[in-house]
Amino acid sequence: MRSDFIKTIETLPSQLRKEVENLSEQQLDTPYRDGGWTVRQVIHHLPDSHINSYVRFKLALTEDNPQIKTYEEHLWAELPDTYKTPIGVSLNLLESLHARWAILLRSLTDEQFEKTFQHPEWKNITLSKTLALYAWHSKHHLAHITELKKKMGW
Secondary structure: OHHHHHHHHHHHHHHHHHHHOOOOHHHHOOEOOOOOOEHHHHHHHHHHHHHHHHHHHHHHHHOOOOEOOOOOHHHHOOOHHHHHOOHHHHHHHHHHHHHHHHHHHHHOOHHHHOOEEEEOOOEEEEHHHHHHHHHHHHHHHHHHHHHHHHHHOO
């Protein structure tokens, strides 16, 4: 399953770009559900979140069970760069980030995937579990957009 998870990480940027490339500004500012984030916020959230995960991987690979810091993702989604940055910037960032992340992931041994970091809420979490979580996260947010497009007939 690990290779499937890595493939999910690797292919998310192109899938996401394909789903949003023809959306209007109004469509980008449509929430995927009542009270949910807009498509624009989801697009900017993905590199924010995945940069944090990538750094966690690098910390776990270079330190002994490091303590990581969480972040207030809902507050990050409200910062001005979420509304003022063109989505192409975040799509390009995600593409570059995922290219590097996939190279790193494909190079890891089984032993390295068992390395851990300390999460304040989840305690010790392995890189193997983290990979599965972020593969799910990738699909989860992509589905927010694809399901909204279906619902709205876009």
